Amino acid sequence: MIEFRNVVKHYGGQTAVDSVSFSIARAEVCVLIGPSGCGKTTTLKLINRMLEPSSGEVLLDGYPVASFEPEELRRGIGYVIQSVGLFPHMSVAENVGIVPRLVKWERSRRERRTDELLDLIGLDPAQYRRKYPSELSGGEAQRVGVARALAADPPVLLMDEPFGAVDPLNRETLQLEFAALQRKLRKTVVFVTHDLDEAIRLADHVVIMREGRILQHDQPAQVLASPANEFVRQFVGVDRALKRLACFEVGDHMKRAETITREESRNRLNEPNGDGGYHPILWVTNRDQALVGMLEPELNRRSPLAYRPYVELHPAEVGVRPAASLREALSRILGQGLRAVPVINDEGRVLGEVRLSDIEELNQTGITR
Amino acid sequence: MKRIGAFVLPVLLVAGFSVFVWSEGVRELVLRSMFPGRISYIYERVTLARLLSQHVALVAVSSGLAAAVGVALGVFVTRPIGRDFHPIVQDISSVAQTFPPVAVLALAVPAIGFGFAPSIVALFVYSILPVINNTISGLDSVDPAVIEASRGMGMKRGQILWLTELPLAARVIFAGIRTSLVINIGTATVGAVVGAGGLGTVIVSGLVRDNSAYVFTGAATAAFLAFGLDFVIGRIQNRLYDARSD
């Protein structure tokens, strides 16, 4: 979808982008990351011709971007600007509707689209349509910036630190919202950040840059597992193993869980320890099959019984959702002091379990020292 | 209560002003009570209403031209093609503004001659300066990030000017036009000296004949015109910018 071929960009004597080649597939989120001044914004602006390369070329759908009229090109590419960049003299609706206005949609169609987008980003149109950017919170302004970029439904989205200006808590909310939105919209997204956790959370591929060069271009889990060089290793940090767990979804790594009813649990309580073979945690469910408690295996070999007495559980505290990350599952496992935690759905039904041993195994197979 | 007052007061003032201008009987009564013991209170050669309309014509034409040409010039020197003229135009317009208006007019007479048209030219030259000045500083003060955003959304040069720069600079540009208008209303009274008519005629006549009632008539009318117009433009400005708290 987007391809860089030996792209170089000089500013005067300084080289901001140094012979960069890489490509981004359709519907993928590619995150450019690196220290300040490494050329991320410059790289992004070369795509929609806000900047022209000193040499090399950028292709969009196989055509050099230089072959398009710059304004036409930009109207077809959504752009979320570093530090928001909303028009202060235009209302929220006018801001969101600017590209449709430039490509001459009728007013009624524009208004419908604006409302639709405000709904999509979780701002009530009736309440926000008429507001001006100065009346928005940082998070709301960022959302409007995203809506504006999506307005004419462009296949490609360029996002330059779109959530940079909000506090960490709000940023996480925005990231999760964006991830959900992207699952629906499936745009080709080039996303700039210098927040590694954000990159891990959102990226299909990350491009790690330094001084205008690409150091590594790979899936986030792969970058964390085997950093290409010392700089990347330092950049991703000593806790990369833990960060890497954030790349995996619980749903992909859960195992079958054993569930029993409260009545059955009474029988199992008398089960003898026997030969000390493997005893799974027994998740106890009620008549609606919702998780209510568990029987935990006895670890003390000399105990005559296989299971400890029944323990009541709060599903919200113990259970993880299939969409959660293994990192979250691990933190539950450690928090509860268990060997596994149940995977539950919205109704509290047990879908499976995530085991500490599986996480350990996954960790060992991927990581290079 | 306050709102009613805000509405009633201007209406009363305008009504009083109209009566003063159009009814010579009332005017004579007012002036007689202010300046007792004169021979004449009413300028007899031309009606005050006619002088007022001449005055308004002088101001409207010269200020209209100044606004149009001034904004255009300000836009020109902030475009890439006009950039070279930016410093010259800005210097000239800020220096020229320090000349007293009367001096400008006095210099214009030997150059252009007497009458309505030369007065227009002189008034135009003087009142264009605040417009140019404010247009330039208004456009220069637009946040480059917003212009960058406009470019990023796919606006062409002209669209950036119309949809982003001018609206954002409008407040400052309007302030320039407002200043130029108010200055022009005052300066136009001096136009009488060069035979352009207007409210200055009755003032000059009063000065020559040592008749303070005449001088007051012209000065008060011009002053009211200036205040009134300034008030109205201020209102329009507020109306335009009330909604956005930028």
Ligand SMILES: Nc1ncnc2c1ncn2[C@@H]1O[C@H](COP(=O)(O)OP(=O)(O)OP(=O)(O)O)[C@@H](O)[C@H]1O
């Ligand atoms: N218009 C410009 N003129 C000259 N140098 C520039 C210009 N824009 C960027 N640079 C330089 O090019 C380099 C790359 O800049 P760029 O904006 O792409 O960095 P970045 O990775 O986006 O940084 P940040 O994370 O701080 O936004 C920097 O060293 C910067 O100083």
Ligand SMILES: [Mg+2]
């Ligand atoms: Mg940047």
